[in-house]
Amino acid sequence: MGAPVATAEGATCVSYNLFGVCTLWAESPADPGDGGGSRSGSNDGPNGVPIMQIEGHYCMPTGLADPQPPQSEAVWEGRTDGAIYVCEVPAGRGGMFVVGYLISYWSLTAPAAPPDPETLAQQAVASMELQAVRIGIVPEAQPGSVGLVGMPNWMWVSAPDAPTFGPITRTASAGGWSVSATAQVASVSWDMGDGRVVTCAGSGTPYEASYGAASSPDCGHTYTRQGDYTVRATSHWVVTWSGIGQAGTISLDLTQATDVTIGEAQVLTQ
Template identity: 45%
Template sequence: MCDKSPGKPSPGKPGKPEKPDLPACPPSKDAIPDDGSNHPADWVRVRCMEGSLVLLFWVAPGVNPAQLARSLLDEMELTPIDIGITPKGPNALALVGLPVWLWVDDPSSSTWGPKTIAAGGVTMTAKAHKVVWDLGDGDKVSCGKGTEWHYGVGEEPSPTCGHTYTEQGRFTVEATSYWTADWSGYGQSGSFAFELTRSQRLDVGELQVIVTSGR
């Protein structure tokens, strides 16, 4: 089931969440810049930050397992979920008072997990565990993958994740998936918690009933 948290975010809400920052580049004594030349056998290539630049270095396995794990997280190329929402279609119009279904559309290892990667003696598995939907009207719902809508359910509400708008307008729906990546290697272990966000516009109108009278 989904949990509702009413109220709009405070003005101080930070920007869209994303994966943790890359680690600082290792000292030159522990790494070799990746310039396309040869490198020692079994060394591992990692991504790192030097100021505002993203650089590639070769490091010896086990020199810094946590740094290697963070670089592996970047190599996973995880992405926000594909938004599943009713009504379907790019120009579809939701209606005031009718349930809107919300779900993770066609979940994959890259959008929901689990996804595993291993290199240089470090193994990591990442997976999402919930989605928080900001409906744009001041309400939020927290759900799992949700239930995909299908023809034949009529005006029934979603059994696992949904929302009903009470006023018309144009809203921005944001789906933030919350992830955990657990890693281990060289007798050490740890985890990264991070979030990925995707947004979509949703137009909500009112059902117009036209009554005519015969002469």
């Protein structure tokens, strides 16, 4: 693209996209030996390596340019030390018209690679301290509470909150890089202890005495034999995360258990 173009702020354009628009400005370091490198914006990443952004999106350092461009290229800015490195703007993140391209920039030393975004996402999830659901069920799990064979049982998440049902959002950072994650329970599977598993999309409806012998509108079960059953409620968490130019999902299951007693009506009336 010819000679570098200096700005009023003293920065120089060292890389252009296919449309002739400057995509990377470099600040001339006071001391060429300080490993300053090129930067876009003012954020610094790990070990002082610049975080370069284009139109609000990260570009990802990918290593040495191969082959190295001739030292007559503008990106060198007349330097003879250091090397030219490449930073990638991920496909679909460079604007409406540019669907992925590379930026070349100078650095005295090899830039530190950004942290693994999924590792930061896992750290964000760990900081949420997610918990299994609190079980609400009729018959209640307490002495003297007995359900009946053939009568509806109700299951629900008792007092759902952010740690037990979501949504909950946390951010993890390392050296200037950040990843944000949001967790939400997608469904709850109720293993009723009799070989049946009931999957409920929501938190269920808490039972009230006024409902009588009605069935739960969204999360219920009917036992066909008397006995003592262990009910296990497994909440299926879905975590969506994004950062450092990437995004993904993490699945996580947490289980809580309780016991219920089911009896025959004729036995209870004797």
